[in-house]
Amino acid sequence: MELETSYTFDAAHRIRGHAGKCAGLHGHTYRLELTVSAERLDPLGMVMDFEDLRELVRKAVLDRWDHATLLAADDPLAEAIASVQHEAPDRVVRLDGHPTAERLTREAWSAIERALPAHVRIERVAIRETPTSGSALARLRP
Secondary structure, three states: EEEEEEEEEEEEEEEOOOOOOOOEEEEEEEEEEEEEEEOOOOOOOOOOOOOHHHHHHHHHHHHHHHHHEEEEEOOOHHHHHHHOOOOOOHEEEEEOOOOHHHHHHHHHHHHHHOOOOOEEEEEEEEEEEEOOOOEEEEEEOO
């Protein structure tokens, strides 16, 4: 059985070296879509409680990324922003690579997977930068 949820978060990013407008710092209202599954339902007949999953995703991803600036670890803008943003230095998130939708999808998958209960597994994660554009990663089915 599968359980599907979605969440939104606002963040800024830039793709350093991009030939187009994504090279400049800009923001999105991202949508994170998540599908999890369990072979057996719990005693209440659920894969897991929606509120428990929401809290798990909040702690694993949203608390870190919402209203943050997502940049590559080697982007000089990361240090520049952190140096003047004394009130919230943790709102500059340095990633191992460019903060593309693809990278954010993989990062979200890893963070959520580590936090899930043992009997629940991720089937699909998608990150949408806009209503029409995004990245998805799905578990291969046999």
